[in-house]
Amino acid sequence: MKVLVPVKRVIDYNVKVRVKADGSGVDLANVKMSMNPFDEISVEAAIRMKEAGVASEVVVVSIGDAKSMETLRTALAMGADRGIMIEAPEATEIEPLAVAKILKAVVDEEQPQLVIAGKQAIDNDMNATGQMLAALLGWGQATFASALEIADGKAQVTREVDGGLQKIEVALPAIVTTDLRLNEPRYASLPNIMKAKKKPVAEKTAADYGVDTTPRLKVVATEEPAGREAGIKVGSVGELVEKLKERALV
Amino acid sequence: MSVLLLAEVAGGALALDATAKSASAASALGPVTALVCGPAEAAATAAGIAGIDKVLHCADDSVANGLAENLSALILQLAGGVTHIVAPATNSGKNVLPRVAALLDAMVITDVTKVLDANTFKRPIYAGNAIQTVQSQDAVKVLSIRTAAFEAAATGNAAPVETVTLSDAPALSAHLEDMVVKSDRPELSSAKVVVSGGRGVGSEADFALISGLADKLGAAVGASRAAVDSGFAANDLQVGQTGKVVAPDLYVAVGISGAIQHLAGMKDSKVIVAINKDEDAPIFQVADYGLVADLFDAVPELTGTL
Structure with a gap:
């Protein structure tokens, strides 16, 4: 069974972004970039399936500017077999709908039985691509997975839902999106990083797939959120209770 | 302009707070029809929320557990003439709405914190470190509502309730079990x-x-x-x-x-x-x-x- 994993290059999760002074967006110049954390979990899940003999091949795909190649190489160093690099214009603005359309074209070509995607990218926080891809393919979807098992042409998935967990079954081919508790991604070892440089990567552009990536949403403004005024330190539990009583909170 | 609002049903009952907050966001956009998938009591509770003009009640087993393929098929079946499809940004809303949007060739707008007009919305990006104002050019706008950013609509309404059924369930997935912890604490x-x-x-x-x-x-x-x-x-x-x-x-x-x-x-x-x-x-x-x-x-x- 072939597994396809999309990976996105995003601002590192430790970086606090700043809005540009002119309100035209956020300042991404000279900030550390990394693989989207949920995509790392997806790559790890796919590699574990290969190690367990459930998956035969793990293909990773990244859509973005030329630097996304680094992200792809990271996934290959973790253990994916080969990559597809799809260069897209104005990569930071590309919307989940356009990404899903490109991924659909990739799926049509590659014919994987399973796509494992991160539940959300930590830049635009949309939480949409996996569900949109499932819709475009007419496949079943199991989002926010914290456990995943493949048997008898089906995926059994435990999902993180509002009240706890939910277990569902989806017929393959299907899309699974990953949540935090699915696994703890490995670090790539130095020998594997070296080996990854020799793994095959096909280079494409969004235009090769005939997908129009023009954004549907016009960004009118980007602004800083309302800040909080600095509070005070209290010296004791007694003083804290007093302050809360003054404001009728306890 | 008209809105189809997916009401939140959890544990067999209407999640009143999430639904009432989404209703107050939705009612700024036009008359609101709420879709309630669950028991009749949940539909009756939704009918009591101010700003909801009509309730569509679906008691089908195929949509009782929020399976996205079936639920999005039902939403599409009911969305004729609708300009906005809205749901609270709960895990169930987040699961189904992008699927609905893709089927309509629309870009979903998630976690809306403010409705500026029928096409323009605010939403947080980068873990809330920036707030973006976006304008949708899609024929049908598909929005999830960050409920914490809206006041709950009042209750005491008596909207009419109509029964609907899903004509054709895709049957791509099946519900096996819920592992939900019951708690007496507030939600x-x-x-x-x-x-x-x-x-x-x-x-x-x-x-x-x-x-x-x-x-x-x-x-x-x-x-x-x-x-x-x-x-x-x-x-x-x-x-x-x-x-x-x-x-x-x-x-x-x-x-x-x-x-x-x-x-x-x-x-x-x-x-x-x-x-x-x-x-x-x-x-x-x-x-x-x-x-x-x-x-x-x-x-x-x-x-x-x-």
Whole structure:
């Protein structure tokens, strides 16, 4: 069974972004970039399936500017077999709908039985691509997975839902999106990083797939959120209770 | 202009708070038809929410568990002539709405915090460190609502209820079981007071300190990602960028350092109290009242004093 994993290059999760002074967006110049954390979990899940003999091949795909190649190489160093690099214009603005359309074209070509995607990218926080891809393919979807098992042409998935967990079954081919508790991604070892440089990567552009990536949403403004005024330190539990009583909170 | 609102049903009952807050966001956009998938009582409760003009009630088993393929087929079946499709940004809303949007060739707009006009909305990006105003050019706008950013619509309405059925379920997935913890505490997303514990709590057993304080305050229990990952607390208690977003009157953060991702889920709380032994913890930068103390001394004392 072939597994396809999309990976996105995003601002590192430790970086606090700043809005540009002119309100035209956020300042991404000279900030550390990394693989989207949920995509790392997806790559790890796919590699574990290969190690367990459930998956035969793990293909990773990244859509973005030329630097996304680094992200792809990271996934290959973790253990994916080969990559597809799809260069897209104005990569930071590309919307989940356009990404899903490109991924659909990739799926049509590659014919994987399973796509494992991160539940959300930590830049635009949309939480949409996996569900949109499932819709475009007419496949079943199991989002926010914290456990995943493949048997008898089906995926059994435990999902993180509002009240706890939910277990569902989806017929393959299907899309699974990953949540935090699915696994703890490995670090790539130095020998594997070296080996990854020799793994095959096909280079494409969004235009090769005939997908129009023009954004549907016009960004009118980007602004800083309302800040909080600095509070005070209290010296004791007694003083804290007093302050809360003054404001009728306890 | 007309709106189809997907009501939130959880544990066989209408989630009134999430639905009423989404209804108040939706009613700014036009007449609202609410779709309720669940028991008749849930539909009746939804019919009582102000701003809801009509309720469509679907009692089909195929949509009872929120399976996205079936639910999106039902929404599409009912969406003729609709200009906006709206749901609360709960896990069930987040699961189904992007699927609906893609089927309509529309770009979904998730976690809307403000409705400016019929086409223009505000939403947070980068863990809430920036707020974007976006304008949709799609024929049908598909929106999920960040409920913490809206006031709940009043109740006391009596909207008419009509029954609908899903004509053709795609049957791509099946529900096996729910593992839902029943709790007598208030629901996290809508609670007036939330007490959250982080890595500093140290163990699942010691997390009882957090629940003890929460019970004293009539509060919901929350947790940071670190506490959930370490197994101190259940996944559905996670507050943050990728968990639940809360804005209670009082948020008490215990043993939580205050990573960007956690702040994203609670920094709109009206009053924030932080208890942490590290005086340099970033949580103190957003706290109204900070107490630098060992939580194992401070929390029992606080619980005892209240």
